[in-house]
Amino acid sequence: MNKFDYNLGVVGLGYVGLPLAVESANSKLSVLGFDTSSNRVEEINNGHSPIEDISDDELENALNSFFSTDDPTLLSKCHHIVISVPTPLTDYQPDLSYVEAAAKSVGENLVPNQIIILESTTYPGTTLEVLIPNLEKYSSLKAGSDFYVGYSPERIDPGNEEWKFKNTPKVISGINEESLNKIKSFYEQIVDEVVVVKGTKEAEMVKLLENTYRHVNIALINELAMLCKMLDIDIWEVVNAAKTKPFGFQSFKPGPGVGGHCIPVDPEYLSFKTRQIGKPVRFVELAQEINNSMPAYVVSRVNELLNSQDKILRNSKILILGVAYKKDISDTRESPSLDILELLIEKNAEVSFYDPFVKELTIAGQSINKESLSKNFHDYDMLLILTPHTEFSEIDFEILNNIVFDTTGSNFIKSTERI
Numbered sequence: 001m002n003k004f005d006y007n008l009g010v011v012g013l014g015y016v017g018l019p020l021a022v023e024s025a026n027s028k029l030s031v032l033g034f035d036t037s038s039n040r041v042e043e044i045n046n047g048h049s050p051i052e053d054i055s056d057d058e059l060e061n062a063l064n065s066f067f068s069t070d071d072p073t074l075l076s077k078c079h080h081i082v083i084s085v086p087t088p089l090t091d092y093q094p095d096l097s098y099v100e101a102a103a104k105s106v107g108e109n110l111v112p113n114q115i116i117i118l119e120s121t122t123y124p125g126t127t128l129e130v131l132i133p134n135l136e137k138y139s140s141l142k143a144g145s146d147f148y149v150g151y152s153p154e155r156i157d158p159g160n161e162e163w164k165f166k167n168t169p170k171v172i173s174g175i176n177e178e179s180l181n182k183i184k185s186f187y188e189q190i191v192d193e194v195v196v197v198k199g200t201k202e203a204e205m206v207k208l209l210e211n212t213y214r215h216v217n218i219a220l221i222n223e224l225a226m227l228c229k230m231l232d233i234d235i236w237e238v239v240n241a242a243k244t245k246p247f248g249f250q251s252f253k254p255g256p257g258v259g260g261h262c263i264p265v266d267p268e269y270l271s272f273k274t275r276q277i278g279k280p281v282r283f284v285e286l287a288q289e290i291n292n293s294m295p296a297y298v299v300s301r302v303n304e305l306l307n308s309q310d311k312i313l314r315n316s317k318i319l320i321l322g323v324a325y326k327k328d329i330s331d332t333r334e335s336p337s338l339d340i341l342e343l344l345i346e347k348n349a350e351v352s353f354y355d356p357f358v359k360e361l362t363i364a365g366q367s368i369n370k371e372s373l374s375k376n377f378h379d380y381d382m383l384l385i386l387t388p389h390t391e392f393s394e395i396d397f398e399i400l401n402n403i404v405f406d407t408t409g410s411n412f413i414k415s416t417e418r419i
């Protein structure tokens with residue numbers, strides 16, 4: 001049996017990989033981080049966390065048993081290796097190039113008895129059809145006997161103070177019993193509860209079910225919000241009352257669209273897989289249509305609200321409050337705010353933004369003016385709230401005479417226009 005220098009190697013140190021590395025180091029495992037971005041590696045080794053969920057202090061503490069590198073050869077020194085690299089869409093298609101590149105780095109440095117776990121979100125079949133063939137090709141070792149493989153979906157929810165990596169049940173799987181037993185023993189050291197599923201395809205599908213469920217339900221409430229507006233019904237009053245039902249109902253909020261890496265992207269991975277058997281996921285397609293139409297709906301409401309005060313969109317000054325895709329984080333990936341800004345710019349509105357977490361923003365090659373919270377907002381025709389960052393509660397909206405359009409259902413201002 002080999003002697004490994006590190007209990008764990010984490011490939012890809014982002015929103016998923018870094019919390020795993022830090023939590024594992026806190027659980028007294030020795031951890032090696034591997035990332036192709038040397039800037040990120042340097043930042044992390046210097047104790048600067050690139051993500052909000054891990055503070056610099058937390059990272060600093062973990063560094064006693066966590067070291068990062070951009071040298072893939074060190075992966076041969078890790079007993080377990082978790083791959084958490086991006087799985088984006090490119091030209092609306094699943095892009096597994098990062099998983100393939102990670103599998104190459106791991107495969108070229110694979111040694112017998114290592115345990116490889118994929119955590120990137122992907123379509124069912126990726127572990128068996130993409131990861132293992134690459135690992136075997138680059139290592140000339142056999143999965144299931146020379147080395148062990150499994151899949152475990154990540155459930156990290158950036159910004160969630162209650163459900164963190166450790167207390168969120170972890171779904172795990174292995175390609176055979178030996179792999180599963182080893183993977184189970186590993187995760188039991190770092191999370192409170194593991195949930196075993198029978199195969200890697202089921203584990204891959206769990207993640208897609210969870211996110212498709214959210215996608216579809218958000219689309220339902222977005223559609224109802226648009227219909228309620230036409231019927232002069234207050235959707236927020238309806239949702240808040242419905243959610244008092246203690247059983248059989250889970251509330252979802254309308255909003256300006258869906259963002260982040262998961263909700264807009266994962267259902268596409270599911271559709272991609274089912275199209276291979278000639279079947280669309282009809283719920284997903286409808287949900288995509290509705291959620292993707294929300295930015296244009298928001299802009300049409302902006303236009304109406306300006307018109308109601310004898311103003312027009314062209315040359316109106318609009319301050320966007322919040323461009324990240326969710327509250328209190330900096331991630332703008334797939335954020336509907338970006339689409340809304342683009343549409344407003346196309347219609348020649350003068351847009352600025354304020355987001356405490358986002359330093360700068362470029363839309364369609366144009367750098368967007370960043371406002372400060374201390375600024376007097378009276379110059380603006382409209383304040384458009386797209387992300388309910390906690391810091392916005394410091395703004396005294398009630399004394400402002402601008403139009404305030406809140407697409408988020410926050411309680412920053414009582415008398416305002418809502419989605």
Ligand SMILES: NC(=O)c1ccc[n+]([C@@H]2O[C@H](COP(=O)([O-])OP(=O)(O)OC[C@H]3O[C@@H](n4cnc5c(N)ncnc54)[C@H](O)[C@@H]3O)[C@@H](O)[C@H]2O)c1
Nearest residue numbers: 012013014015016035036037084085087101102120121154
């Ligand atoms: N962000 C979330 O909330 C979340 C939640 C659950 C699951 N996921 C999934 O987890 C995976 C990772 O997402 P993320 O948000 O952590 O991504 P991220 O962009 O925050 O981080 C990915 C990291 O991987 C690095 N990387 C890219 N290619 C690499 C390679 N070949 N080898 C080593 N490092 C490489 C990048 O430099 C980056 O630091 C994705 O599949 C995503 O869908 C994300």
